[in-house]
Amino acid sequence: EIVLTQSPTTIAASPGEKVTITCRASSSVSYMYWYQQKSGASPKLWIYDTSKLASGVPNRFSGSGSGTSYSLTINTMETEDAATYYCQQWSSTPLTFGSGTKLEIK
Amino acid sequence: QVQLKESGPGLVQPSQTLSLTCTVAGFSLTSYNVHWVRQPPGKGLEWMGVIWNTGGTRYNSALKSRLSISKDTSKSQVFLKMNSLQTEDTATYYCARERLNYGGYSGFAYWGQGTLVTVSS
Numbered sequence: 001e002i003v004l005t006q007s008p009t010t011i012a013a014s015p016g017e018k019v020t021i022t023c024r025a026s027s028s029v030s031y032m033y034w035y036q037q038k039s040g041a042s043p044k045l046w047i048y049d050t051s052k053l054a055s056g057v058p059n060r061f062s063g064s065g066s067g068t069s070y071s072l073t074i075n076t077m078e079t080e081d082a083a084t085y086y087c088q089q090w091s092s093t094p095l096t097f098g099s100g101t102k103l104e105i106k
Numbered sequence: 107q108v109q110l111k112e113s114g115p116g117l118v119q120p121s122q123t124l125s126l127t128c129t130v131a132g133f134s135l136t137s138y139n140v141h142w143v144r145q146p147p148g149k150g151l152e153w154m155g156v157i158w159n160t161g162g163t164r165y166n167s168a169l170k171s172r173l174s175i176s177k178d179t180s181k182s183q184v185f186l187k188m189n190s191l192q193t194e195d196t197a198t199y200y201c202a203r204e205r206l207n208y209g210g211y212s213g214f215a216y217w218g219q220g221t222l223v224t225v226s227s
Binding site for chain 1: 141150151152153156164166167168200205211212213214215217218219220
């Protein structure tokens with residue numbers, strides 16, 4: 001099973017600040033997927049195929065990486081970006097998720 | 107408009123069997139794969155398994171011995187059955203559809219609202 005380790009676990013950022021969340025895989029994966037989840041809501045696909053923004057996602061978000069190291073970056077933090085973000089892979093079964101990064105507004 | 111909606115009992119007794127239904131609209135189960143994902147309260151997401159558009163299935167090995175996923179394409183419904191429930195199975199259960207029906211896995215673009223299942227006597 002590929003274990004995905006996200007860091008940091010929690011981060012607080014001020015509006016306008018740049019934020020980077022990393023996801024490290026225990027083995028190489030071909031693509032990484034990212035989901036945003038707000039309290040009480042279902043997860044939303046945020047980034048697919050490592051770097052492609054899902055429909056409706058603001059272009060201040062970006063994704064990058066390869067092999068075992070991936071990241072999600074917010075160029076300029078906005079209050080609406082406060083949420084928990086999960087990375088996910090399916091290069092190998094079982095499909096696995098990272099444990100999540102909670103992003104808060106400072 | 108693509109929609110998925112989970113339904114089932116909110117409370118299940120320990121050692122009993124959980125049965126959930128995911129009713130979909132806006133697409134055909136013969137064209138898209140549907141997955142089940144669960145989330146214990148305050149915790150992360152766990153993939154449970156998938157039913158392919160062809161009707162085949164694949165399960166998380168951690169749950170395989172207890173889990174069964176099936177579907178009725180004529181009713182646009184996907185079913186989850188999991189036996190021998192314990193308190194640690196308390197979670198919100200989601201069904202989710204892949205973004206595309208070609209070219210390999212493409213992420214879960216559509217999710218149901220989720221249904222909270224509590225395992226307690």
